[in-house]
Amino acid sequence: MKYILAIALCLQGLQAVAASAQSPVPPTAASAAPGDAAGAPMSVTLQAEARTDYQAARILYMDQDYAGALVKFQRAYGLSGEPRLLWNMAACEKFLRHYAAVLRLLERYEREYRGVMSPGHRAEFTDVLKTVRLLVTRVHVLADPDGAHVFLDEVLVGTTPLAEPLLVDLGQRKIRIHKSGYKDHLITRTFSDTSEVILRLRLQLEQHQGTLAVSASVSDAIRVDGRLVGHGVWQGLLPSGEHALRVTASGMRAFERQVFIEDDRTRNLYVRLDSEPASGISPLLWVAMGLAAASGVAVASYFALRSDSSSTSELMPGSWGTYPLP
Secondary structure (H helix, E strand, O other), rough: HHHEEEEHHHHHHHHHHHHHHOOOOOOOOOOOOOOOOOOHHHHOOHHHHHHHHHHHHHHHHOOOHHHHHHHHHHHHHHHHHHOOHHHHHHHHHHHHHOOHHHHHHHHHHHHHHHHOHHHHHHHHHHHHHHHHOOEEEEEEEHHHHHHOOOEEEEEEEEEEEOOOOOEEOOEEEEEEOOOOEEOEEEEEEEEOOOEEEEEEEEEEEEEOOEEEEEEOOOOEEEEEEOEEEOOOOEEEEEEEEEEEEEEEEOOOEEEEEEEEEEOOEEEEEEEOOOOOOOOOHHHHHHHHHHHHHHHHHHHHHHHHHHHHHHHHOOOOOOOOOOOOOO
């Protein structure tokens, strides 16, 4: 709690300090005296658009719109390169509770402005820097192979090997490592102290395959894409896409299906074969036998009717006689 209070007290006045600070002497101007630019506020030294953005940032900051003020300070810095704006940007990040960003800006501010800091400002800066470091964890990411993109809370922060450790705010954070042709490596971790953390990762090659698991009766033959893979129960890896599954057994109807396999997914199938018809007579033979039976009935009926007619009809001499048609 005391650290948070300390940083609140130290950083609360960053805007006022930065606005009233003396203009720094450029490091390359070795002949210039440190006091040459004394008393020149940024509202005077900044030019054109940079000055407009700076003044807008001050208004937003005083209105406690720290996100908007940060955008304007960043634009003013991009246009002017004025290092004192880094201090102002750090003040905005503090109120947004982005302590890792505060630390990055302060370390950069020290590199660019250290040669012209007054003793009083140097002491204040040192206190602020010590306090912020208590709220940030340094994380070293070592990935094999190199050339992987590192994302912190889905924001790209660098490519391995990293030139310097990641500065990570305390609390739960997500670190994702991405490299084309390899599986993403995601780490979700709660950072609770300021000790340095080392993450060593070996990336795995990306393979487009999934698992097919088939369960059938003990003696059933299982074939995938025409190849016998087992009997009864089988499970194995297959390339992603469609595959032909066939399950057979003697005296049973074959089971056939096209199965789609997805990346890193398991497809489970339970197969129960149906019995073939009880008789072994083929359907064509059944048809032939039916036609033959029907013909026999017709012939028998004809001769039976003919016999009955002959017995009752009177025959005329010298004639064929008359017969009713069946």
